[in-house]
Every structure is written in C-alpha cells, then in structure tokens.
Amino acid sequence: MVKTNKLSENMYDLSTVLDFDALDSVRPGTSLLVAGPAMSGKEALAMDVLKDGVGNGEGAVVVTTNDRASSVVDEFRTDVPEMDDSQLGVVDCRGDNSGGEAAQSGAYTHHVNSPGDLTGIGIGITKALEGLHKSGRDQGRLALVSLSTMLTYTDKKTVFKLCHILSSRLDSAGYVGVFTIDSGAHDDQTLQVIKQAFDGLIEFREEDGTRQARVMGLTSQPSEWKEL
Amino acid sequence: MSESDRPVVLIVEDEPDVAETYKLWLRNDYEVRMAHDGDEGLDLLDDSVDVVLLDRMMPGLSGDEVLERIRERDLGCRVSMVTAVEPDFDILEMGFDAYLSKPIRSEQLHETVENLLERSEYDTLLQEYYSLVEKQATLEASKSSAELEESDEYDELKEEIGELKSELSESLGGIGDDADFIATLRGLSNGEDE
Numbered sequence: 001m002v003k004t005n006k007l008s009e010n011m012y013d014l015s016t017v018l019d020f021d022a023l024d025s026v027r028p029g030t031s032l033l034v035a036g037p038a039m040s041g042k043e044a045l046a047m048d049v050l051k052d053g054v055g056n057g058e059g060a061v062v063v064t065t066n067d068r069a070s071s072v073v074d075e076f077r078t079d080v081p082e083m084d085d086s087q088l089g090v091v092d093c094r095g096d097n098s099g100g101e102a103a104q105s106g107a108y109t110h111h112v113n114s115p116g117d118l119t120g121i122g123i124g125i126t127k128a129l130e131g132l133h134k135s136g137r138d139q140g141r142l143a144l145v146s147l148s149t150m151l152t153y154t155d156k157k158t159v160f161k162l163c164h165i166l167s168s169r170l171d172s173a174g175y176v177g178v179f180t181i182d183s184g185a186h187d188d189q190t191l192q193v194i195k196q197a198f199d200g201l202i203e204f205r206e207e208d209g210t211r212q213a214r215v216m217g218l219t220s221q222p223s224e225w226k227e228l
Numbered sequence: 229m230s231e232s233d234r235p236v237v238l239i240v241e242d243e244p245d246v247a248e249t250y251k252l253w254l255r256n257d258y259e260v261r262m263a264h265d266g267d268e269g270l271d272l273l274d275d276s277v278d279v280v281l282l283d284r285m286m287p288g289l290s291g292d293e294v295l296e297r298i299r300e301r302d303l304g305c306r307v308s309m310v311t312a313v314e315p316d317f318d319i320l321e322m323g324f325d326a327y328l329s330k331p332i333r334s335e336q337l338h339e340t341v342e343n344l345l346e347r348s349e350y351d352t353l354l355q356e357y358y359s360l361v362e363k364q365a366t367l368e369a370s371k372s373s374a375e376l377e378e379s380d381e382y383d384e385l386k387e388e389i390g391e392l393k394s395e396l397s398e399s400l401g402g403i404g405d406d407a408d409f410i411a412t413l414r415g416l417s418n419g420e421d422e
Contacts, residue, residue, distance in 0.1 A: 122413035123321060126406045158416055160361065161354050164396070165412050168403035192365035193358075196389075 010139060012176045017048045018202065020223050022215040028139070029171030030218070031163070033147075033195055036204025037184040040211060041228075045202070046143040046178040047075070053176075054080045054087050059132035059140030061125060061175075063091040065149035069109040076107075086135040089128025093121055116153035118162055125166070129173055141176045142166075147194065148182040156190045163197035178202075234259045235278040235345055240269035240294065241310070242286045246330075250281060253334040254341065266294040273303060279344045280307045281328070281337075295323055304351075306344035306411070325411045347408060350399045351415045357392045360385060 015024035026032075034042040043066075050060040054076065062072050069092035076088055085106030095114040108131045110124035125142070132140055144166070150159050163179060170177045179198070183191060195201055200217030207225070216222040237258045241247040242265055251260045261277070263269035266289025269282070280298065284291035291309055298307060308326040325347065326340050364385050368376065376382045400408045 116417075118417050119410060119414045122410045126410060130406075157358055157362075160358055161416050162413070164354060164357070165403060165409065165416070168397065169409050171397075172402055172404040189362075189365045189369050192368060193362055196361045196364070 012053070012139075012141070014049055014052075014176070017052050018045060018213060018215075020213075020215045020226070022200075022218040022223055023202075026176055026218065028174035028176065029167075030199045031167035031170055031177035031179065031197075032200045032202055032218075033198040034178055034180045034202045034204070035183045035191065035195075036213075037206065038182055040204040040206065042180045042182075042202075042204055043145050045204075046145055046180050049176075049178050050141045050143050051076060051080050053139070053141040054083050057087075057137075059087055059089070059129075059135075059137030059175075061089045061091070061128045061132070061140065061142040063093065063121060063125065063142065063144040065093045065115040065146060067145075068092065068094070068096075069111070073107045073109065084135075086131070087137060089124075089131055091121060091124035091128060093117070093124075114153060115150050118154075118158070125169070129175075139174065141178065142170060144177070144179045146180040146182065148180075148185045151181075151186060151190070156186075156193055160193055160197050163194065167197060167199070235341075236261065236276050237341060238263065238269065238272055238277045238280045238305075240266065240280060240286070240291075241283045243283075246283075250332075250337060253337055257338070258341065265289065266291070269294055270297055273298065273301070273305070275303065277303070277305045278348060279341050280305050281341075282307055282309055282324075284309050284311045292322070299323060304348065304415075306347055308340050308344060323414070325414070326407065343408075346400055347411055347415070350396070350412060353392060353396050353399060354412075357389070357396060360389050360392065364389060 011025040011027060013024050014026050015021070034046055036042045050062065054060050064072060069090040072090045073088065076083055089108040091110045091112060093112040093115045095112070108128050110127055112120035112124055147159060167177060181191070181194060198217070200215065202213060202215055204211065204213050211228045212225045213228055214223045214225045235258050237254055238261045239247050239250050240263045241250070244264070247262050251262060254260050261272050263272050265286055273280070282291045282294055295307055298305065306325040308328055309324040310328045310330065310332070312330050314329050325344055328336060328340055367382055367385070371379065403409050403412060
C-alpha cells in the first residue's frame with residue numbers, strides 16, 4: 001500500500017454533530033460508546049456522526065441489529081443527497097432474510113443471520129471496509145446499533161471482547177467508531193465492563209425535562225453536563 | 229497439557245513424503261504429530277493440539293469435512309488448510325483460519341504456524357484482560373471512591389489492566405489484517421458456550 005499523503009493523521013471533527021470541545025479533534029482509531037436511556041437520541045446521534053462524515057466525502061459503515069439495510073440506505077440518501085452510493089456499507093444483522101433488496105443500489109449491503117453471528121458480522125464489516133477502501137475512502141466512520149440487542153444474544157464477556165476487537169480493527173483502518181447501548185437495559189456492572197472496551201463515552205440523560213449530554217474519556221477531565 | 233512445553237502441530241496429509249518434509253521443517257520448534265488421513269487426524273486431535281495443517285484433498289474424509297468436525301467438537305486449535313491450488317472461494321467464510329497453497333516453502337510454513345499461535349496467544353490475553361476488567365468493575369461497584377483510593381489492590385489491578393491493554397495492542401499488529409480480524413471473531417463464537 002502506498003500512502004503518499006498522511007491521511008490517517010487527519011483528525012475527525014464530531015463537534016459539528018454534538019457541540020463539545022472534546023469532540024472537535026478526535027484521533028483516527030477512536031471508538032466511542034454512546035450510552036443513554038431509551039429514546040434519548042443515542043441512535044440518531046450515531047447516525048448523524050456518520051452522515052456528517054459522508055457529507056465530508058468520508059466512508060460510512062452501519063452495523064444494525066434493528067433496521068432493515070434498505071431503510072438505512074434510504075435514510076442516508078434522503079439526509080445526505082450528495083452521497084455517492086459507494087460511500088456507504090450496511091451490515092444488517094436482524095436475521096430477516098426476506099429478500100427483495102437485490103434491486104437496492106450500489107450501496108453495499110450484507111446480511112447476517114443473527115446478531116449473535118459474530119463471524120458473519122466480521123465478514124460483513126471486512127467487505128464493507130474493503131469496498132470503501134477500493135473506492136478511495138481512506139477516512140470513515142462506523143456505527144454499531146445497538147450493543148443492547150447483541151447483549152440479548154450473547155453474554156457480556158463476548159460483547160466486551162467483540163468491542164475490543166472491533167476497536168482494534170477500526171484503529172488499524174484509521175476509522176472512528178460509535179457504538180450505542182441502552183443504559184436502562186443493563187445492570188451497572190455490565191455497563192462498567194463494556195465501557196472499558198472504549199476510548200471514550202458520550203452519555204445522555206433526561207434531567208428536569210431536558211435532554212443533556214456529556215463526554216468522558218477523551219480529555220483528562222470529563223465535560224460538564226450540557227443541555228441539548 | 230502436552231509432555232513438552234512446545235506448541236503441538238498436527239499434520240494431516242495423505243502423501244507421506246510431503247508430510248515428512250513438513251515434519252522435518254517444524255520438528256525443531258514444535259512437537260509434531262502426523263496423521264495420514266482425516267479419520268486418523270480426528271483420532272489424534274485433543275486439547276493439546278495448537279495448530280492443524282489440514283490437506284484439503286484426501287481420500288476418505290475431505291479436509292472440509294474434518295474441519296467441520298473439529299468445529300463441532302469445539303476444540304481451541306487453529307486450522308490451516310493446505311491446497312494444491314490457490315482457492316477461488318472465500319477462505320474466511322469457510323471457517324479455516326489460514327491457507328497454504330502447495331508447493332509450500334519452509335519459511336512460509338513457519339510464518340503461518342507462528343501467526344496461528346499468535347492468534348491463540350491473543351485470545352488468551354483478551355480473556356485475561358476481560359477477567360481483570362470484570363474484577364475492576366466488581367471492586368468499583370462494592371467500594372466507595374474513597375475506599376478505592378486507599379486500596380492497593382485496586383491500584384495494582386489498574387496497572388495490570390494498562391499493561392495488558394498495551395500488550396494486546398501490539399499483538400497481531402493490533403488486528404491489522406482481515407484474516408486476523410475474522411479468525412479472532414470466530415474464536416469468540418467458538419468459545420462462547422464454555
């Protein structure tokens with residue numbers, strides 16, 4: 001591989017999506033956990049991080065346990081009209097191979113039998129990354145939505161290891177990763193363990209009827225809670 | 229455990245000359261066992277085997293069938309397929325950890341075996357890392373932050389976790405290639421029910 005320009009040194013600016021100083025210069029290879037209660041906007045945030053990257057010409061890989069690959073592709077096309085289909089790869093792990101997606105498009109989609117099929121997910125991610133690399137997208141972002149669903153298929157030990165291995169892979173690729181987890185669905189110890197597999201944490205909460213967020217792990221001190 | 233501390237390599241190969249050649253190359257570094265067909269290979273397989281070199285085309289059980297049985301038995305060994313031709317299918321999806329196409333040179337054989345052993349080592353480190361992280365989470369849940377600050381055990385644990393983390397990031401070139409990535413994930417699925 002010839003790397004003439006040091007693209008991998010380019011920092012990612014995620015602060016345009018979520019306005020925190022800690023997010024304005026995120027090192028390639030960083031993996032972030034996005035935790036919050038149900039309906040707090042974590043998944044929308046993860047998707048926005050990817051869409052923002054696509055808008056900058058970067059690649060995007062969505063690993064989803066919840067949404068149909070075709071709906072993800074449609075959503076990206078609608079929200080980022082300038083997107084070229086070659087910028088997006090979707091790994092759909094719902095295990096619902098009802099078909100009917102062949103006519104989809106140029107966006108790469110891969111179907112995995114179940115959120116518990118980690119090898120299948122790995123193969124999907126590998127192919128998506130390979131496609132993006134071939135089309136010259138050397139920077140990109142990956143979202144996994146959601147770890148909570150994966151935790152219903154496999155134990156926390158396996159999910160922890162998966163997160164660690166994925167983070168390492170993203171680090172080698174120079175990508176940024178965002179992984180969502182529903183903080184209300186798991187005990188504190190599980191959350192504490194899963195957090196350790198990541199470089200940083202974006203946390204959401206509801207307080208006095210407002211949505212708040214903070215960022216931890218990327219700077220020496222956690223940020224203050226901030227109203228959104 | 230094997231009699232020696234050396235890693236165990238099982239060669240499953242129906243051509244005696246070829247099998248002898250591999251053995252000659254490997255015997256200084258590894259404990260080498262040989263099987264002349266798939267059935268014998270399955271008989272010789274146990275927990276002590278680290279790496280299997282499996283010829284794909286053999287009379288009797290084919291390499292693919294032997295692999296399937298190995299995966300069913302949930303053994304922790306890593307398997308490299310040995311083929312006469314460069315495979316035209318996706319090796320990763322077939323469940324092999326690596327492949328070697330004939331004719332194989334000594335250097336190649338060593339590289340492959342070493343890489344497969346490194347993957348097993350990575351799995352072990354990752355398991356250790358997880359155990360420590362879980363221990364840390366348990367301590368954090370049961371003690372106040374003041375107590376944690378006083379605790380030598382907690383300090384040591386954090387230090388150990390840091391060391392393991394950097395050891396992991398150096399192992400396998402930090403999961404720099406696709407084959408390492410998929411094989412490591414496959415190892416997770418295989419070990420899931422333990």
